[in-house]
Amino acid sequence: MTDEKMRLILEVWRQDGPRAEGRFETHEITDATPEMSLLELLDRLNHKLVEEDVDPVAFESDCREGICGTCGLDVNGVPHGPEDNVPACGQHVRSFKSGDTVRFEPFRAKAFPVIRDLIVDRTGLDRIIQAGGTIAVDAGTAPDADTLQVTHDEAERALDFAGCIGCGACVAACPNGAAYLFTGAKLAHLALIPHGKQERAKRARSMVAQMEHEFGPCSQIGECALACPADIPLPAIAVVNRERIRAGFKRKAN
Amino acid sequence: MSAGAGRKRAAVGLTIDDLRVVGVALDGKVPDAHPRDAWTDRKLHYSLVNPSNRAKFKIIVVGTGLAGAGAAAALGELGYDVDVYSFHDVPRRAHSIAAQGGINSPRARKVDNDSIDRFVKDTVKGGDYRGREQDAYRLGEEGVRVIDHMQAIGTPFAREYGGQLATRSFGGVQVSRTYYTRGQTGQQLELAAAHALSRQVAAGHCKLHARQEMLDLIVKDGRAQGIVVRDLVSGKVRAQTAHAVILCTGGYGNIYYKATLAKNSNATAIWRAYKRGAYFGNPCFVQIHPTAIPLMSTWQSKKTLMSESLRNDGRIWAPRQKGDPRDPADIPEAERFYFLEERYPAFGNLVPRDVASRNIRERIEAGYGVGPLKNAVYLDFKTGIERLGVKLIRERYSNLFDMYEELTGENPYVTPMRIAPSVHFTMGGLWTDYDQMTSIPGLFVGGEASWAYHGANRLGANSLLSGCVDGWFTLPYAVPNYLAGLLGKAPLDHDDPVVAQTIAEVEDGIERLLRNNGTHGPDHFHAKLGAIMDVYASVSRDPEGLTKAIGLIRELREEFWRDVKVVGGSDRLNQELETAGRVADYLELAELLCVDALDRDESAGAHFRTDHEVDGEAKRDDEDWCFCSAWEYPADGGKHIRNFEPLTFRAVPLQQRNYK
Numbered sequence: 001m002t003d004e005k006m007r008l009i010l011e012v013w014r015q016d017g018p019r020a021e022g023r024f025e026t027h028e029i030t031d032a033t034p035e036m037s038l039l040e041l042l043d044r045l046n047h048k049l050v051e052e053d054v055d056p057v058a059f060e061s062d063c064r065e066g067i068c069g070t071c072g073l074d075v076n077g078v079p080h081g082p083e084d085n086v087p088a089c090g091q092h093v094r095s096f097k098s099g100d101t102v103r104f105e106p107f108r109a110k111a112f113p114v115i116r117d118l119i120v121d122r123t124g125l126d127r128i129i130q131a132g133g134t135i136a137v138d139a140g141t142a143p144d145a146d147t148l149q150v151t152h153d154e155a156e157r158a159l160d161f162a163g164c165i166g167c168g169a170c171v172a173a174c175p176n177g178a179a180y181l182f183t184g185a186k187l188a189h190l191a192l193i194p195h196g197k198q199e200r201a202k203r204a205r206s207m208v209a210q211m212e213h214e215f216g217p218c219s220q221i222g223e224c225a226l227a228c229p230a231d232i233p234l235p236a237i238a239v240v241n242r243e244r245i246r247a248g249f250k251r252k253a254n
Numbered sequence: 255m256s257a258g259a260g261r262k263r264a265a266v267g268l269t270i271d272d273l274r275v276v277g278v279a280l281d282g283k284v285p286d287a288h289p290r291d292a293w294t295d296r297k298l299h300y301s302l303v304n305p306s307n308r309a310k311f312k313i314i315v316v317g318t319g320l321a322g323a324g325a326a327a328a329l330g331e332l333g334y335d336v337d338v339y340s341f342h343d344v345p346r347r348a349h350s351i352a353a354q355g356g357i358n359s360p361r362a363r364k365v366d367n368d369s370i371d372r373f374v375k376d377t378v379k380g381g382d383y384r385g386r387e388q389d390a391y392r393l394g395e396e397g398v399r400v401i402d403h404m405q406a407i408g409t410p411f412a413r414e415y416g417g418q419l420a421t422r423s424f425g426g427v428q429v430s431r432t433y434y435t436r437g438q439t440g441q442q443l444e445l446a447a448a449h450a451l452s453r454q455v456a457a458g459h460c461k462l463h464a465r466q467e468m469l470d471l472i473v474k475d476g477r478a479q480g481i482v483v484r485d486l487v488s489g490k491v492r493a494q495t496a497h498a499v500i501l502c503t504g505g506y507g508n509i510y511y512k513a514t515l516a517k518n519s520n521a522t523a524i525w526r527a528y529k530r531g532a533y534f535g536n537p538c539f540v541q542i543h544p545t546a547i548p549l550m551s552t553w554q555s556k557k558t559l560m561s562e563s564l565r566n567d568g569r570i571w572a573p574r575q576k577g578d579p580r581d582p583a584d585i586p587e588a589e590r591f592y593f594l595e596e597r598y599p600a601f602g603n604l605v606p607r608d609v610a611s612r613n614i615r616e617r618i619e620a621g622y623g624v625g626p627l628k629n630a631v632y633l634d635f636k637t638g639i640e641r642l643g644v645k646l647i648r649e650r651y652s653n654l655f656d657m658y659e660e661l662t663g664e665n666p667y668v669t670p671m672r673i674a675p676s677v678h679f680t681m682g683g684l685w686t687d688y689d690q691m692t693s694i695p696g697l698f699v700g701g702e703a704s705w706a707y708h709g710a711n712r713l714g715a716n717s718l719l720s721g722c723v724d725g726w727f728t729l730p731y732a733v734p735n736y737l738a739g740l741l742g743k744a745p746l747d748h749d750d751p752v753v754a755q756t757i758a759e760v761e762d763g764i765e766r767l768l769r770n771n772g773t774h775g776p777d778h779f780h781a782k783l784g785a786i787m788d789v790y791a792s793v794s795r796d797p798e799g800l801t802k803a804i805g806l807i808r809e810l811r812e813e814f815w816r817d818v819k820v821v822g823g824s825d826r827l828n829q830e831l832e833t834a835g836r837v838a839d840y841l842e843l844a845e846l847l848c849v850d851a852l853d854r855d856e857s858a859g860a861h862f863r864t865d866h867e868v869d870g871e872a873k874r875d876d877e878d879w880c881f882c883s884a885w886e887y888p889a890d891g892g893k894h895i896r897n898f899e900p901l902t903f904r905a906v907p908l909q910q911r912n913y914k
Contacts, residue, residue, distance in 0.1 A: 016826075033552070040554065047775070051774070053821060056830060062347055066660065067438065068516060123464070126452065130452045133449055142407075146361070146418055162408070
């Protein structure tokens, strides 16, 4: 623990509901410390607001270990905050210096309407999953997993894509609000699972259609992979088109 | 300690007889067959529901972690009409996702002499003989196909170069039966389960109600018949009725304020079910995980777990010199005390969690702690890296090492991690019979929310297993057995007076919080409660401290209701209101936890009473305490009522644990 106290100016987006007008509010924190996370900085602010009878800032978080994907907000215009590939809960005050201004905004994407203050609705991502990001095996019917050989490297590669925490930063980082990194990661992961291969083409058709229904197109800028706290590799965006084209030639489900 | 220090009104002189009365012996409805055959026997005698009748049954599942998502998906697959509730925005965020190291399964493919019997022995012995051995058998038996199922629905388990499933070792065990996906096993299992649930939502078998929090249970004619929920966005309170209710709402470790649990994990669903008549099993059995990142600053919002799997290749040590100010790299080997390896040569760094935690806390309290606050010991990978190389260590633990560096700014490949014990898991939970049904017919529980499987101490990698087994392979058998008796009966009418009454009581509770007009937000009281629990109800306990804690908790509860303030209204998203309700429940549950710890006049597993020890090890009392305490809510406001389910051991004879 350090005794160093920092003064930070917080500009925080306040919005009462999806259709309400939003605005920035400015607050000052004089006892921030470098090892605080940016979410703990918001905790500090909220503690102060509650003591002053002011409505605290609504924001979401849960595990605060970078795995649940619940936290998600823009910090000075960047999804999650200044450090690349780190979720908001892992971003720290040490990235700033005393006197700096830190601006908190909700993720900005057409597909993510604001619910309140810094909280947005990201269920669009899960509608892509529902469209086909699943494997149709009922409980109890699977064969012995040891009889299905999966190479070491294939399992590792599947996990590289499967690590997506579904936070939506890729969408927020994209100027078009595209969900290619998210969708591509799911398609790549499931195509590498033995049972996932059965519905590979059908899945690609339905997930891509649902993705295009709610999210924007990809211009291959690569902002998404820089923001991604799960380090989903950029080639995931190419997987979307690869799987789409592959599915186009296939008449079958696999 | 700040909470209530110096106050004289504490419950001085209270004895256990002033606090509780002993109730009745309970029947866990365990089959008489040999424990090994109990599950087969039970399944054979279960009633079934014809496929064409299943859609007529409405089932509510609360919570979408491994147990909840699994149960909902499996029951949906079978054709039941399932309604699923989660306070998250989407099901996949449930806290199962944060489990790191792995999932046990006694598939016993290697020649290290593993078997289901050995798994049961490890689990029962690890739990210090305070869980049912029949439950452990079910866990082992069904655990075999859990791996098959989770692999099939999307979990990319680690593989050996030959293409077979890889395993690793975990604490309290001398075989290698833990399946994993790097240090993110919980995430991969949870995503697979949540996606399977999505498939049932798309198919119309499950209906998802996200951002809704269960605030009460509807009980009529002695049966659980529905729940009352608050929509966390609109604030609207409403009821839903059903034929059966399944709670998979996780543990209550956040009662300690700063634990490794997610910020929103809470005890409200199980506590309110308790207040409607469901018994609470062994509330004092709380697991303190030995290796978490310690507190480093005032505003640090929680502690973060560093997986037990790290103890495979990491060595725990503290300097031999008190308050050694040197950098760890400058402390020579001879001046490092590898205290677990020296004290427990047979298990070394892989002793069970309770043993490791007590030993680490002992070192820290004796003045050998390291780090700026002297509140940690080292977990050192130097030997592991020398032996295996950086590449293999990175492959096994990279995400954990990255997470550690992200949170502390230090690189564990170069300098040892600093770790300290933290509350992590609660073995206690709602009491259930062998069918995972509570004392209220129609109310089932799965996963950490129940008391089952883990006794007084959970072995590492057994929690993902119990969540999966309950969800996919226990509740889908047990719940239909209950439903079969209700064929032809409609769910409770929403116009029933009991429904209106339960809604009204929930709304009154919300109004009471909002109108309180005190001076501090709920978090203020939560912090104070955590401080009390941390001092008196943590890795070691004694009657005097527990009695004092009960007095302090009662004072704090009064102070809460006198002085809590909830900013904002009830007709919209209001996180202060959510917190206030949860803290109010913690303030009640905390008392029961301490009463249970005071009542249980022995040491067992994680419940270490300093007045019951031999050479620093827990001393059980099988003569008087070989049972599960199942606490009943005193509706008349009288003393706590402790019922008990006697535990008998046939497959794993009672013996004192010894990891030396």
